[in-house]
Amino acid sequence: MSINVKVMKRPQGKSSYIRASLKGMALTFRHMVDPKTVTIQYPDQKKELSPRWRGTHVMETHEDGRPKCVACGLCPTICPANCIKLVPGEDDQGNRYPIVYEIDEFRCIFCGMCQEVCPVEAIHVGQHYENAEYTRASFVYDLDRLMKQTHPSTLLWDPSDPAGE
């Protein structure tokens, strides 16, 4: 069976080259003399992020500087990208704390499920996106680095308040 090729019949009387070109040139000329630029000059100007923007993680801390994390293991379990590494520890009073807590920002898909699942509101995704590095290894953020992040954390979507009011 042959292949059906759609052949458009060009309407001879109605089509135009000269007029259409002139029309197009008028349009480009209008834009040239009056450009409607919407460019954001990135390093100088920055786009305002939505409060729900999910970016680089933040680990919340207590007043004495300890991480809020209780090493329950929910976030590495729910993480769909498998980017959180957690080694839990326990002190004399039986309080659990993370010995190792690392997030590979390269692997992370920034879904925000770690923040959603955290029972003590320790790990957050944040409103920050400028995390370029020179090496692959430096994309793995350890606990200290996560605690040092200063940017605001993300406001998650609340099912009881879908419009965010």
Add this chain to the structure above:
Amino acid sequence: MQAANNGLRVLDEGMPFLLVSAVKVILVFTVVMVVVAMLTLLERKVSAWMQDRLGPNRVGPGGLLQPAADGLKNILKEETNPAEAHGVFFTLAPMLSIIPALVTFAVIPFASPLPTPWGVTGMIVADLPVGILFLLAFSSLGVYGIVIAGWASFNKYALLGGLRAGAQMISYEIALGLSLMSLFFVTGNVGLPEIVYAQQSMNLWFALPFAVSFFFFWISCFAETNRLPFDLPEAESELVTGYHTEYSSMKFSMFFIAEYAHVLTVSALMATLFLGGWDIPGWGGDDMLGFGPDGQWIGAAPAWWKTILTFGAFALKTFFFIMVFMLVRWTVPRFRYDQVMDLGWKIMLPAALAAVVITAATVLALDSAGEPFVRVGDNGVRGTFTVWGGLVLTAVNLAMLAIVLWVMDRGRTLAGTGALDEKRAAARALARRRAELRQSPVRPAPAPAAHTQRVV
């Protein structure tokens, strides 16, 4: 007035002539190169504005130093030479393409003659008596660079680009030459200062009396400079970048400079031939030709301020054509190869021939009717054109141009976009066919809900 004119001397010998010529060469070369560099920036800026962007704005105030940065980058970049490329020709090609583009500027007068203490010197690098013939010869030489680049690169895309450049140049060179023939009937001279003077003494720029020539020359110039809609030799979407696919660093940059130098030259040429060159309209003070063969000054007295003013007029006209080049480039999509050939051979060649014949007949008729087109510069005779002859030519040419445009339009040769209603009809028919196929008994019948939702 006459006495003052007689006191003028021509500057054509001795040390001052050499010095003045050297200064002119250096000045013109520098200005052309700087303008070419600025054109690359202007093109990026103009395209950005047309597309509602900002364009380069980081280097220097408003991005003004961007060409310098680009040049520096291209000089410092590593050059790659394909192993299979032909060594000599691969290096020769960029030179061959840049030299004709720059050399042609030598015969274009860019201002009225300038009086110096040693005599009057024309504001033209080389006042060749063969003016336009030299120009035609060298502008067609430019394609050798492209063809050789395509062949020497050992790359099929580059070769295709070179082939297309050759075919295109041959097709459009004919119309280019033919469209200039009409001008020669009236000016009787191929020197560019003489052509400028003819326009001044006729008080009518040749864009009107030779409207058809102007139109064809313009189109041919687009083809000549290999710019959109005629950029088939480097068609990015089909041939990578065509003939300069294999070129890098400064060699690539030379092709780039050559293209913009070509644009500048061709714009200046069109301004000279059809918009009166350095003529300031409606002012007789700049109507000067220079020295006739007998050493007699022809035209108004030169002055340095007139030179500056006329240079301004020339620059403005050239800039106008450059802007049109850019406007067209960022508006009109590329022709198909067959369209290019159709336009060149089926429309422009016969139409240009017909225009030459009709213009010649008109000139002959005017001549018989006592409206002579006196040859300028012959034995020091001044042009005695009257504007009436020009107006008759204008009427004849505008009528011809209307016919040409009417034929070119209406989709007879260049099919434009089809009318929307027919496209819609075709799309509807296709959708209906698909819907019928879906309802064929072989397949399970669709659920009723989905059935009602289907848009036919």
